[in-house]
Amino acid sequence: MSSSATHRGAAVVEVTDLHKSFGSNHVLRGLDATIRQGEVVCVIGPSGSGKSTFLRCINLLEQPTSGSxxxxxxxxxxxxxxxxxxRRNMGMVFQQFNLFPHLSVLDNCTVAQTTVLKRGKEEAETKARDNLEKVGLSDKADAYPAQLSGGQQQRVAIARALSMDPKLMLFDEPTSALDPELVGDVLSVMRRLATEGMTMFVVTHEMAFAREVADRVIFMDGGSIVEEGVPSQVIGSPTEERTRVFLQRVLDPTHVDPGAEDEAHAERHRAAAAAAGSTPGVPLDPQR
Structure with missing residues (x-):
C-alpha cells in the first residue's frame, strides 16, 4: 500500500453515474468512483467487464454516453x-507501449515535452534522462524501440509519461502484453511510483501487485462495480459471491467450481447423445 496515500486527500477524479454504450452493447452501467490524491486504485475483473473502457473514459479516449x-x-x-x-496532467501507459518506432528512446521521452509543454531541448532531455534513470534504462537513451525487450519498452513508456510531470497516472493492463519473466521490472517501477506518492489508477490482472500496492481495489463485472474496498477485504475476504468466484479462478487455476463442473458434465452427455442419435436426457442404449 502506498505510504503517502490518504483517504482525506483531495479528489483528483470524481465519476458519477457513468454509462457507456457501443451501439446496443451497454458496456458501463452507472459507475460511481473517486480517486484521491496519492491513492493507488487497482481495478480488477474478468475480461470484457468494462475495466479498460472505464479507464479510457477518464481522459475521454472513449466518450461517455452519459454521466459525470x-x-x-x-x-x-x-x-x-x-x-x-x-490530459497534460494525466500520464497514460497502454498495453502495447505505443512508442514511436522511428524515434530513439530519448526522443520518445522529449517529443511531447517540446511540442506540448514547449520546453527547451536541454530541459526536456534532462527531464527525460532523469526519468529513464528512474526506470532503470539510463543506458538505453540512444536505442530504438525495436532494440528493446517488451518490458524495457514499457518502462520507456512510463518514463515518457512521467516526463510530462503528470498529477495522475493511468495504467491500462501495463503487463498483459509482456512475457512473464519481464513483468517484474515493470511492476517494480510502479511500486516505486506508489511509494513516491504518485496518484495511480491501474487496470490489472496482477493480483499480488494489487494486494501489495493498492490503497483500494475495485472489482468489476458486467460493466458494474460489484465490490470495492481495501485489498485485504476485496482480495482477502470478499463479501460478494461473484468476487469470490473470480478470485478462486484467478488465484487457484486448479480450482474447479462444482456448478461449472456439473454443467460441463451435462454438456458432454448432451454432445454424446447427439452424436449417437439419442435425445438429451434419455439414457443411451448400451447396445447401440
Whole structure:
C-alpha cells in the first residue's frame, strides 16, 4: 500500500453515474468512483467487464454516453472543457507501449515535452534522462524501440509519461502484453511510483501487485462495480459471491467450481447423445 496515500486527500477524479454504450452493447452501467490524491486504485475483473473502457473514459479516449467525470474539479464531458489541458496532467501507459518506432528512446521521452509543454531541448532531455534513470534504462537513451525487450519498452513508456510531470497516472493492463519473466521490472517501477506518492489508477490482472500496492481495489463485472474496498477485504475476504468466484479462478487455476463442473458434465452427455442419435436426457442404449 502506498505510504503517502490518504483517504482525506483531495479528489483528483470524481465519476458519477457513468454509462457507456457501443451501439446496443451497454458496456458501463452507472459507475460511481473517486480517486484521491496519492491513492493507488487497482481495478480488477474478468475480461470484457468494462475495466479498460472505464479507464479510457477518464481522459475521454472513449466518450461517455452519459454521466459525470470531474478531473481536478473540472467536468471533462462539458463541451467547453479544454480536454487537452486536462490530459497534460494525466500520464497514460497502454498495453502495447505505443512508442514511436522511428524515434530513439530519448526522443520518445522529449517529443511531447517540446511540442506540448514547449520546453527547451536541454530541459526536456534532462527531464527525460532523469526519468529513464528512474526506470532503470539510463543506458538505453540512444536505442530504438525495436532494440528493446517488451518490458524495457514499457518502462520507456512510463518514463515518457512521467516526463510530462503528470498529477495522475493511468495504467491500462501495463503487463498483459509482456512475457512473464519481464513483468517484474515493470511492476517494480510502479511500486516505486506508489511509494513516491504518485496518484495511480491501474487496470490489472496482477493480483499480488494489487494486494501489495493498492490503497483500494475495485472489482468489476458486467460493466458494474460489484465490490470495492481495501485489498485485504476485496482480495482477502470478499463479501460478494461473484468476487469470490473470480478470485478462486484467478488465484487457484486448479480450482474447479462444482456448478461449472456439473454443467460441463451435462454438456458432454448432451454432445454424446447427439452424436449417437439419442435425445438429451434419455439414457443411451448400451447396445447401440
Amino acid at each position: 467525470i470531474k478531473v481536478g474539479g473540472e467536468e471533462v464531458t462539458d463541451p467547453d472543457c479544454d480536454i487537452d489541458a486536462i
